[in-house]
Amino acid sequence: MLRRTIASLKSSISLHITEEASIHNAYHCRTFTTQSPLHLREKDRICPKHIDSVITFVLGGPGSGKGTQCAKIVETFGFKHLSAGDLLRKEIVSDSEYGSMILDTIREGKIVPSEVTVKLILRELESGDNHKFLIDGFPRSEENRIAFEHITGSEPNFVLFFDCPEEEMVKRVLSRNQGRIDDNIDTIKKRLKVFESLNLPVIDYYAKKGKLHRINAVGTEDEIFEQVRPVFAACEKKATIT
Ligand SMILES: Nc1ncnc2c1ncn2[C@@H]1O[C@H](COP(=O)(O)OP(=O)(O)O)[C@@H](O)[C@H]1O
Numbered sequence: 071m072l073r074r075t076i077a078s079l080k081s082s083i084s085l086h087i088t089e090e091a092s093i094h095n096a097y098h099c100r101t102f103t104t105q106s107p108l109h110l111r112e113k114d115r116i117c118p119k120h121i122d123s124v125i126t127f128v129l130g131g132p133g134s135g136k137g138t139q140c141a142k143i144v145e146t147f148g149f150k151h152l153s154a155g156d157l158l159r160k161e162i163v164s165d166s167e168y169g170s171m172i173l174d175t176i177r178e179g180k181i182v183p184s185e186v187t188v189k190l191i192l193r194e195l196e197s198g199d200n201h202k203f204l205i206d207g208f209p210r211s212e213e214n215r216i217a218f219e220h221i222t223g224s225e226p227n228f229v230l231f232f233d234c235p236e237e238e239m240v241k242r243v244l245s246r247n248q249g250r251i252d253d254n255i256d257t258i259k260k261r262l263k264v265f266e267s268l269n270l271p272v273i274d275y276y277a278k279k280g281k282l283h284r285i286n287a288v289g290t291e292d293e294i295f296e297q298v299r300p301v302f303a304a305c306e307k308k309a310t311i312t
């Protein structure tokens with residue numbers, strides 16, 4: 071699977087990404103890691119500009135409040151917010167060759183192939199001057215996680231998990247009112263099953279690595295942010311000391 075992911079990344083995906091050359095060049099950069107070294111084959115690594123970046127994965131079920139809390143983190147701590155779902159939705163409207171596949175996948179509540187999503191995220195990591203990233207809604211499966219680690223050669227510094235009861239998530243999604251094709255009861259039921267079977271193992275993985283910050287996602291937006299704030303404040307303090 072991994073070999074297939076890397077092979078497909080190297081080959082034909084165009085995704086309206088014009089900087090193919092920079093991705094190609096990146097394959098020939100020296101290897102790097104923001105955290106512990108990953109034992110990758112030299113040729114499989116990409117060396118993005120974000121060598122010293124802080125990478126935070128933001129996880130949680132649909133409607134758990136990831137996007138809402140990311141906006142507050144951006145405002146308070148100056149992170150750049152990369153929503154995997156937003157990047158995929160932009161691909162749909164930009165007439166990309168993958169648009170209809172992405173649309174069908176999202177409508178069915180399934181997960182888009184990792185090579186597509188990772189490439190979109192990489193493009194954002196590589197652009198601009200901000201080196202503090204919130205990657206929201208990713209990785210949603212072990213396949214997502216492994217593809218990201220292998221393609222970038224890096225791991226997140228820490229991971230937030232918004233822990234929310236299913237009935238609360240359903241209620242929030244059904245009243246989200248953003249005109250999303252997946253905000254309906256049939257798709258939400260499928261998404262919750264996919265969350266349990268594919269995303270919970272990723273959450274367990276980071277818990278075992280000691281990287282997970284579990285946030286109780288029930289309460290007002292401000293109450294929840296008061297649990298989130300210390301995680302980022304500690305990260306800032308650490309950065310000042312080192
Ligand atoms: N703490 C909260 N209490 C009630 N509703 C919330 C809360 N946080 C977010 N919402 C609302 O729930 C919906 C889903 O939130 P969102 O941030 O889009 O979640 P996610 O990105 O995890 O799917 C939105 O309409 C949002 O305004």
Ligand SMILES: Nc1ccn([C@H]2C[C@H](O)[C@@H](COP(=O)(O)OP(=O)(O)O)O2)c(=O)n1
Nearest residue numbers: 131132133154155156180181182207208210
């Ligand atoms: N890593 C990801 C993230 C999102 N997707 C697809 C499948 C998801 O159901 C949709 C919507 O994701 P998004 O993060 O915007 O959804 P929520 O904010 O959790 O409601 O996008 C994906 O295939 N892979």
Ligand SMILES: [Mg+2]
Nearest residue numbers: 136137155207
């Ligand atoms: Mg969201």
